[in-house]
Amino acid sequence: MTLNVVLPQSSTKVRATALDVHYGDKQALFGVDLDIRAGEVTALIGPSGCGKSTFLRCINRMNDLVEGARVSGSLTIDGSDIYDRTIDVVQLRARVGMVFQKPNPFPKSIYDNVAYGPRIHGLAQDQAELDDIVMTSLEKAGLLNEVKDRLLETGTSLSGGQQQRLCIARAIAVEPEVILMDEPCSALDPIATAKVEELIDELRENFTIVIVTHSMQQAARVSQRTAFFHLGKVIEIGDTEQIFTNPQQPLTQGYITGRFG
Amino acid sequence: MTEMIQTTATRTAETVAARLNRRYTAERRFRALGLGAILLSVGFLAVLLGSIVDKGWTGFLQTQIAVEIAFDPQVIDPEGTRDPATLDTADYAALVRAGMAARLSPEADRATRRDLSALVSTMAADQLRAMVTADPALIGSRATLWLLASDKLDMVVKGQVPRQVGAAGNALNDRQLGWLADLEQAHQTRKTFNTTFFTAGDSRAPEQAGIWGAVVGSFFSLAITLLVSFPLGVATAVYLEEFAPINRWTNLIEVNINNLAAVPSVVFGLLGLAVFLNVFHMPRSAPLVGGLVLALICLPTIIIAGRAALKAVPPSIRQAAAGLGASPLQIVAHHVLPLAMPGMLTGTILGMARALGETAPLLMIGMVAFIVDIPKSPLDPSAVLPVQIYLWAGSPERAFVEKTSAAIMVLLLFLVSMNMVAIVLRKKFERRW
Numbered sequence: 001m002t003l004n005v006v007l008p009q010s011s012t013k014v015r016a017t018a019l020d021v022h023y024g025d026k027q028a029l030f031g032v033d034l035d036i037r038a039g040e041v042t043a044l045i046g047p048s049g050c051g052k053s054t055f056l057r058c059i060n061r062m063n064d065l066v067e068g069a070r071v072s073g074s075l076t077i078d079g080s081d082i083y084d085r086t087i088d089v090v091q092l093r094a095r096v097g098m099v100f101q102k103p104n105p106f107p108k109s110i111y112d113n114v115a116y117g118p119r120i121h122g123l124a125q126d127q128a129e130l131d132d133i134v135m136t137s138l139e140k141a142g143l144l145n146e147v148k149d150r151l152l153e154t155g156t157s158l159s160g161g162q163q164q165r166l167c168i169a170r171a172i173a174v175e176p177e178v179i180l181m182d183e184p185c186s187a188l189d190p191i192a193t194a195k196v197e198e199l200i201d202e203l204r205e206n207f208t209i210v211i212v213t214h215s216m217q218q219a220a221r222v223s224q225r226t227a228f229f230h231l232g233k234v235i236e237i238g239d240t241e242q243i244f245t246n247p248q249q250p251l252t253q254g255y256i257t258g259r260f261g
Numbered sequence: 262m263t264e265m266i267q268t269t270a271t272r273t274a275e276t277v278a279a280r281l282n283r284r285y286t287a288e289r290r291f292r293a294l295g296l297g298a299i300l301l302s303v304g305f306l307a308v309l310l311g312s313i314v315d316k317g318w319t320g321f322l323q324t325q326i327a328v329e330i331a332f333d334p335q336v337i338d339p340e341g342t343r344d345p346a347t348l349d350t351a352d353y354a355a356l357v358r359a360g361m362a363a364r365l366s367p368e369a370d371r372a373t374r375r376d377l378s379a380l381v382s383t384m385a386a387d388q389l390r391a392m393v394t395a396d397p398a399l400i401g402s403r404a405t406l407w408l409l410a411s412d413k414l415d416m417v418v419k420g421q422v423p424r425q426v427g428a429a430g431n432a433l434n435d436r437q438l439g440w441l442a443d444l445e446q447a448h449q450t451r452k453t454f455n456t457t458f459f460t461a462g463d464s465r466a467p468e469q470a471g472i473w474g475a476v477v478g479s480f481f482s483l484a485i486t487l488l489v490s491f492p493l494g495v496a497t498a499v500y501l502e503e504f505a506p507i508n509r510w511t512n513l514i515e516v517n518i519n520n521l522a523a524v525p526s527v528v529f530g531l532l533g534l535a536v537f538l539n540v541f542h543m544p545r546s547a548p549l550v551g552g553l554v555l556a557l558i559c560l561p562t563i564i565i566a567g568r569a570a571l572k573a574v575p576p577s578i579r580q581a582a583a584g585l586g587a588s589p590l591q592i593v594a595h596h597v598l599p600l601a602m603p604g605m606l607t608g609t610i611l612g613m614a615r616a617l618g619e620t621a622p623l624l625m626i627g628m629v630a631f632i633v634d635i636p637k638s639p640l641d642p643s644a645v646l647p648v649q650i651y652l653w654a655g656s657p658e659r660a661f662v663e664k665t666s667a668a669i670m671v672l673l674l675f676l677v678s679m680n681m682v683a684i685v686l687r688k689k690f691e692r693r694w
Binding site: 060062065067090091092093094097098100102104105106107116117120121167170171174 | 507575577578579580581582583584585586587588591595596600
């Protein structure tokens with residue numbers, strides 16, 4: 001913890017060491033070593049099937065839901081191993097929020113969508129505090145002005161981009177430390193994408209963000225650090241600017257210049 | 262080069278054109294076959310429904326005849342005590358007979374009396390008894406009353422059997438037919454709505470038989486079935502679909518559930534007989550046992566429908582809830598189950614509709630008994646609608662034919678409305694993600 005105070009910008013939030021993931025007989029990740037720093041946006045890029053989503057889903061143990069998935073190696077958040085037996089997965093997911101590729105609001109009201117996380121974790125003492133959490137979260141997600149008059153309408157009635165920002169509001173309502181985003185803009189149009197990207201940049205102040213993206217422009221726009229995955233291995237990790245302007249590995253260079261992918 | 266391409270193109274066009282006719286003919290043939298199949302099945306359905314309605318609609322009517330009754334104090338209460346017990350046990354049938362004789366035949370020999378009595382239902386005497394006990398002041402007065410006709414007269418008036426002595430189904434003799442003609446001439450017969458049919462229990466006399474006992478029995482049975490099979494079925498479906506590990510045992514259970522759905526229902530009846538009656542000594546002929554047996558029959562249907570409904574909930578909802586830190590039980594209780602509920606309810610209603618129509622398993626546990634009383638609780642002996650139909654269909658009296666068809670119509674009405682509810686539920690709660 002003291003480390004965090006001394007080195008707020010470059011302190012490691014999530015550290016993967018020799019991380020292997022198998023789905024049944026198929027190995028998806030091969031000895032991944034990766035540090036994710038607190039208070040930064042880290043982008044994971046790479047061609048389809050390279051394991052970047054798999055890695056993302058290790059961080060909040062969503063792979064537990066996949067039948068036959070095995071994780072070995074170590075993955076720590078603030079120094080404690082999240083695959084340790086003593087770690088409760090429900091508690092972990094309260095600390096590590098997730099935004100999915102396709103907007104997936106609950107078929108409930110906008111209010112209930114955002115209030116759901118705080119409710120199940122008992123984060124609000126009374127209704128007023130819950131209202132406050134919902135409003136703040138919607139505001140942080142830049143959605144409040146658009147929906148403040150129709151909080152009781154269903155979340156699925158919103159447009160795609162609004163739905164995705166609702167999902168982000170839902171994730172930050174729990175005040176997680178880390179937010180994982182799995183291609184959050186792939187189902188959105190360019191204007192909605194721009195709004196979400198703007199939002200990601202603002203959220204960086206309070207949260208550590210890991211984002212998987214297929215769009216290299218997006219990675220360049222929103223992230224401070226970028227990791228390039230290929231065939232289940234991390235080929236290169238570095239500052240985003242350096243990865244895009246001066247990649248050290250020929251594979252990285254090939255990918256970002258569009259020779260394969 | 263260009264020529265070659267052109268030749269190929271021409272050849273392709275020619276080949277296609279040559280086959281085109283055959284292809285369209287095949288299509289027309291196929292359509293005609295499908296249309297024929299549909300027409301044939303619609304035809305069968307129409308014949309079935311038509312024959313039921315044709316035979317049964319008169320079952321909703323009852324024949325009454327107007328008779329002037331003298332409430333003779335000498336017959337009802339010779340001593341003038343107005344004691345309720347005396348009023349209750351008086352010979353009201355004699356009053357009916359006297360009224361009939363006064364109207365139709367002055368002769369008073371036994372054969373005439375018997376012929377006269379055969380025209381009126383024994384219920385007419387009960388009607389008089391009820392009137393007198395309610396208002397003893399009637400004694401000594403005269404009144405023209407509409408009395409319920411006997412089933413034999415009823416059949417002739419409704420035209421269900423020919424007005425011909427000795428004709429199939431006709432139980433009236435020449436003299437009785439003459440009296441009937443006389444009464445009709447004087448407009449002293451009428452057909453009214455058959456309330457008895459909807460308020461009475463079973464009876465040996467067709468004109469007094471009703472389906473209310475069977476409806477109440479069916480209601481109790483289905484209530485038990487629902488109470489047992491819905492929670493069990495939903496819990497099983499949720500466990501198997503959401504929590505159970507996939508291994509040899511759960512596969513075995515799954516295969517067995519699918520097989521149970523196809524087991525003939527009479528087998529479940531035998532099981533009920535062996536377990537509920539012989540081991541647990543539950544009451545025979547009772548809706549409680551019937552309901553339990555029907556619950557066993559419904560259970561596989563509900564489980565299979567429930568699992569299908571759970572499978573149809575998109576995984577993205579589960580992931581969203583899990584991503585927020587919901588525990589597996591919270592994921593199911595807060596999100597998956599509410600979304601799957603309309604599908605589960607639809608499956609349950611369809612299962613209930615099947616249970617409502619089941620007959621064979623209930624015969625095994627003694628629900629085929631002749632029961633006149635309306636059951637007051639699920640522990641009382643009772644009939645159910647399909648068994649009532651079965652019982653009436655086997656009765657020799659001609660008048661039970663229309664009762665059978667009328668009861669079938671009532672049962673079909675219940676079935677159709679249950680299926681409608683299922684369809685409406687499905688339409689109303691159908692969700693798009």
